[in-house]
Amino acid sequence: MVNKEAYNQLLDELKPRGVELVAVSKLKPVEDILALYELGQRDFGENYVQELFDKQARLPADIRWHFIGHLQSNKVKYIAPYVHLIHGVDSLKLLKTIDKEGGKAARVIPVLLQVHIAQEETKFGMNEAELAEAVEEWKQLSHVQVRGLMGMASFSEDPNKVAAEFARLKSLYDNYKEPYAFDTLSMGMSGDYQLAIEKGSNLVRIGSLLFGRRS
Numbered sequence: 001m002v003n004k005e006a007y008n009q010l011l012d013e014l015k016p017r018g019v020e021l022v023a024v025s026k027l028k029p030v031e032d033i034l035a036l037y038e039l040g041q042r043d044f045g046e047n048y049v050q051e052l053f054d055k056q057a058r059l060p061a062d063i064r065w066h067f068i069g070h071l072q073s074n075k076v077k078y079i080a081p082y083v084h085l086i087h088g089v090d091s092l093k094l095l096k097t098i099d100k101e102g103g104k105a106a107r108v109i110p111v112l113l114q115v116h117i118a119q120e121e122t123k124f125g126m127n128e129a130e131l132a133e134a135v136e137e138w139k140q141l142s143h144v145q146v147r148g149l150m151g152m153a154s155f156s157e158d159p160n161k162v163a164a165e166f167a168r169l170k171s172l173y174d175n176y177k178e179p180y181a182f183d184t185l186s187m188g189m190s191g192d193y194q195l196a197i198e199k200g201s202n203l204v205r206i207g208s209l210l211f212g213r214r215s
């Protein structure tokens with residue numbers, strides 16, 4: 001079930017601030033995606049390659065599919081022909097694989113590099129040295145375009161901690177923004193998007209607020 005009221009409220013918050021919305025539809029049926037599509041939403045985010053593959057085939061061709069999950073190199077080929085933006089590029093190896101598959105698909109695939117900003121070890125992402133190396137190596141690649149950074153804050157009750165993690169990602173983003181023409185900073189989910197916007201996010205990835213809790 002889609003919460004249309006929450007969707008409209010969210011757009012009222014995001015639009016004046018120039019923040020883009022990716023509606024995270026993982027584990028939700030195509031009917032829910034269509035319900036938001038009919039309200040005008042075109043950007044949707046998925047976490048699992050097989051699920052995205054199935055949904056993409058059944059849904060309108062003008063949907064912009066964002067891959068926001070942890071992507072394994074051997075699965076890039078399944079999404080390379082149509083994916084709009086890959087958010088979670090967390091290694092140089094993955095970046096190079098995306099470049100190779102972009103070449104095969106005769107396109108330049110837009111991506112974001114994922115930075116590890118949370119305290120939890122379980123979350124994915126590069127450290128600052130790995131980020132610097134990936135950005136440097138990217139210059140040699142012609143079928144992948146790094147558009148910016150993505151990060152996930154700690155799952156914490158402490159807003160100061162979450163705010164500090166977002167602020168750190170924003171400052172890294174600012175370092176690269178001018179020299180590398182970055183334009184996308186993907187941070188913020190249902191529970192922390194307001195804080196993320198306050199700290200400079202221009203793209204939020206929101207699921208449960210729109211589609212309800214996942215089982």
Ligand SMILES: *Cc1c(COP(=O)(O)O)cnc(C)c1O
Pocket residue numbers: 024026047068069152188189190191205206207208209
């Ligand atoms: C699931 C997921 C989201 C959306 O989370 P909600 O809390 O449901 O808004 C955002 N980003 C990533 C990377 C996710 O895996």
